Amino acid sequence: MGTRSVTRFWEWGRKIICVGRNFAEHAKELKNELPTEPVLFLKPPTAYVKEGSEILVPHYSSDLHHEVELGVVLGKAGREIPLSSAMEHVAGYALCLDMTARDVQDKCKAKGLPWTLAKAFDTSCPVSDFIPKERIPDPARVELWLKVNGVTRQRGSTAHMIFSVPYLISYISGVMALEEGDLILTGTPKGVGAVHEHDEIQAGIDDVISMTFKVSRRASITQ
Ligand SMILES: O=C(O)/C=C/C(=O)CC(=O)C(=O)O
């Protein structure tokens, strides 16, 4: 077997750590308070989907939302990583979607339950190809956009993140060990909304990368 490369991080089976409510305008559009420390949740590696495969609406949801986000790919493991050296742990980036079953999330929130059903289903984490670190000299100056069927839904700069990429790496590594091949989704700007079967989602980072996914519906599981 050849040596594996972090440039194909989605094949490593490592964890996907997501940050929520990291843009004030998005927190406001969902009527959430601004966080005083990062809001974290996880997706399993089975959530990954690459261009050429479809995003599947879970059979238990009728309100699947898009959330375009900057993903940070870890190149070096660490625990309790100091803020000053956090960026040394970054191998590169990826354009990511945090697909969210909003109706299910709303029910979970109302009952005080975890968001697993809403956020961690198969195909809930579409990702672009690996973006080498040099292509994004400053993760606080990344212009994200997302269109559905050619209509712009989201456009936002990572300059508006509440918690910066180095802060997130340092904070998360104080909660759980970070490993090579892990991916951190850093939160979405405003403009999230529903997608339906047969829709086409295009997303991009200005001057860096773009990707396209079709939406399909997952057949319900028959016992
Ligand atoms: O609290 C809510 O209603 C929703 C929060 C999210 O879905 C958080 C994110 O995933 C995000 O802000 O990117």
Ligand SMILES: [Mg+2]
């Ligand atoms: Mg999100």
